[in-house]
Amino acid sequence: MRRPFERRPNPLQRAADRVRSRWLAASVLFALAAVFCGVAVGIKVWDADSVTAQQEARHRHQVTATTVSKAEDRLPARFTGASEATAWAFWEYPASMPHTDTISVAPHTPVGRTVTLWVDDSGRISAAPPSRGECAVQAAAAGACAMGVVALSAGLVVRLRLRRVETRSLAQWDQEWERVEPRWSGRLRRDSGADDD
Numbered sequence: 563m564r565r566p567f568e569r570r571p572n573p574l575q576r577a578a579d580r581v582r583s584r585w586l587a588a589s590v591l592f593a594l595a596a597v598f599c600g601v602a603v604g605i606k607v608w609d610a611d612s613v614t615a616q617q618e619a620r621h622r623h624q625v626t627a628t629t630v631s632k633a634e635d636r637l638p639a640r641f642t643g644a645s646e647a648t649a650w651a652f653w654e655y656p657a658s659m660p661h662t663d664t665i666s667v668a669p670h671t672p673v674g675r676t677v678t679l680w681v682d683d684s685g686r687i688s689a690a691p692p693s694r695g696e697c698a699v700q701a702a703a704a705g706a707c708a709m710g711v712v713a714l715s716a717g718l719v720v721r722l723r724l725r726r727v728e729t730r731s732l733a734q735w736d737q738e739w740e741r742v743e744p745r746w747s748g749r750l751r752r753d754s755g756a757d758d759d
Contacts, residue, residue: 624681625654629675651665665679
């Protein structure tokens, strides 16, 4: 990490070499920045999802419903392979407020079986509030996405910059070789005629 920023003159090091070394060092810093961004986004999403989950948990309630019809498969098992069925059920929430609706049950559930389900404040069927595990998975996924976007963007910038440096370096090598090669090889220069001796 220190070599690209050394000020001591090195006759073997070209300007393109210094630029290339600095961009490679910058890529390490970009990688650290990507990790930092990923962690920051993950923490932010975790905080937001945790607050949302707590608010939803205040308005979600578990009740015990009683099936009033036999379970019916949603689709034949040969199509889905899933063991899930529906049945009509009865429950009360809030107290003394009856509700009837179809709910998901295990196949072959008989009439009169009790099933636990989630409802909202008015007693309608609702999804369960997000668990801490679900919040953690979402936060980790968001952090990984943010880290990936930053890392890929930075990597693309570094790659394009290094390609530009390489192109300039090769062009400079060609120019220098055009000047040196005739003297080095003993060959006459192209601009000097064959009868100039």
